[in-house]
Amino acid sequence: MDKNNQNPFENIEQRINNHFKKNKKIPKTSEPVNFKKHIKKIITFTIIFAVFVILIANVYVVKENEYRVVRQFGEVVEIRFEPGIYMKVPFLQNVTSLPRYQMTYNVSEAEINTKDKKRIIIDNYAVWRITNPKEMITNAGTLLNAEARMEEFIYSVVRTELGQLAYDEIINDENTSRGSLNDRVTERVNELLKSDNYGVEVIDVRMKRTDLPPENEQSVYTRMISERESIAQKYLSEGDADKRTIEAATDRKVQEMVAIAKKEASIITAEAESEAAKIYNESFSKDPEFYALYRTLESYKKTIGKDTMIILPSDSPYAKILTGYLE
Template sequence: MDQKNKDLEKFLNFLSGKSKNTAPKEEDTVDNVVKMSKKSPMNPKKYISLAVTLTAVFAIAIIVFTNVYIVKESEYAVVRQFGEVVKFQSEPGLKIKVPFIQSVTKLPKNQMTYEVSEEEINTKDKKRIIIDNYAVWHITDPKQLISNAGTIEKVESRMEEFIYSVIRSELGRIEYKAIINDEDSSRGGINDQVTARVNELLSNDKYGIEVIDVRIRRIDLPSVNEQSVFTNMISDRESMSQKYLSEGDAEKRRIEAQTDKEVQEMLATAKKDAAMIQAEGEAEAAKIYNKSFSQDPEFYSLYRTLESYKKTVGEDTVIILPSTSPYAKILSGYIK
């Protein structure tokens, strides 16, 4: 008993801040213990009630905070109850769901890009190529997506299957050279066809999505046959070059022959026209001569003689003429 009193005394001294060296009187210690017992009676029910209250408040706070959610401007919120879709919200704001029996799945409103895995396919001429493409898509019906697909991952997996199947089918109808040589136009047409066909297949699944565009980013050759394909391409280009050169030479010869023919025809026509004009001129001149000379036959005879003399005698020509020759008469100054 004495030991317990000493321990109690030490405890009280500690609470009152007294020094260990100051020992209180025994009667003071007993009075203090009695007073403390009167002022602070032990009441377990009070503490239990307080604990229950705090627990209830904490539980309510947890329930409230876990069942209040925010819908952003860029997303849909789909509410499910026991696995079934009961509603979806597209308007932004603070929303509340029923605790324990409802769950919320959020889906993006904006367009999404899905990187399709690279795959090898065969062209029409049995060339192996690697296709690298991607798809741009968005959600049109969140309720259908959650009800029929469940997750975005499943939608993208299904979409990739369709894209690969359609691209393999489309490129399988085109030769490798056409894909490479007419890259822009061929790919543009293929992209549109693939997009339309993929949307058609997805509509059968009723996933509530739409593929906006499927694009072929790059077409590569497998490393195992890349060199052989390049060699064949070089050989094909050289053959095509020789073909074009041969066709060019043939066309050149054809044009030259046609030009020569046209020139000869033009010259012949010109000569013919010139001869006709000359003949007409000579005829007209003869007509004029005849008309003029018929008026003076002697002058006409003299003129004809002089003309023949001009053509017969040159500058250094020596001729011997009889005295009765018309030439001699003219040269001797005698004209009858």
């Protein structure tokens, strides 16, 4: 072969081969990957992963405060309430939850008539729970429907019960007729719910507020004020009567005490005067003339004053002593 037609890279390739032969390292060309050998492994891994995902997706947990309702083609096939981990049938069953704890429901305000033809607005609330989830689902369908039926029964029973009471009996907490009203309403509502198999139970029904319609409020307030003023006036009258009775009894007792004291004082005074007279008699009987002189001088103290004028005969014994003539 002519040197001019020789491949220019031939010498370079030969030199590279000679270099690797000396080092006993000959480069090997890579072979293409054979996917046919690994296709079974890939399929097996994919199936295992899919089964794992399906199993995880169909596991459900039941908590202590809930019911788990298992449906198959829309029909309830099982209800679980024991806490734990369970599994449903894939693609055929679905699981929903219902509360197992007590719930509070605010009943809508309602206007009713009392026994004395007063219109009042009643606001109640109820504490309730689900006792039979299957009956509740079958007859009510949903929680909202169950609450709606319960509200209808509460309104009907409250209207009947309060319609037998006067307005004053309803608003007066001291009146015993209202004491068992909540219990009667609760008992009657449960009877209605049980008769229709709604699967729910009312724990308690309580009255939060009683108001008057705006058009009747002022007139009732005015009547209540008038009644309270009448009661206050009655108390004042009774107080005045009691006051007069007490004062009369006290005055009578004081008069009796004063009369007794005066009587005792008169007796003591009489005894003292008697004793004094006795002493005077004993004393003056020793010298009668001196006693007569003493009595005359004592009389001067009472009869003669600063501007006293006495006209007496000159020979009067009373005048002789004044003039100093004692013989």
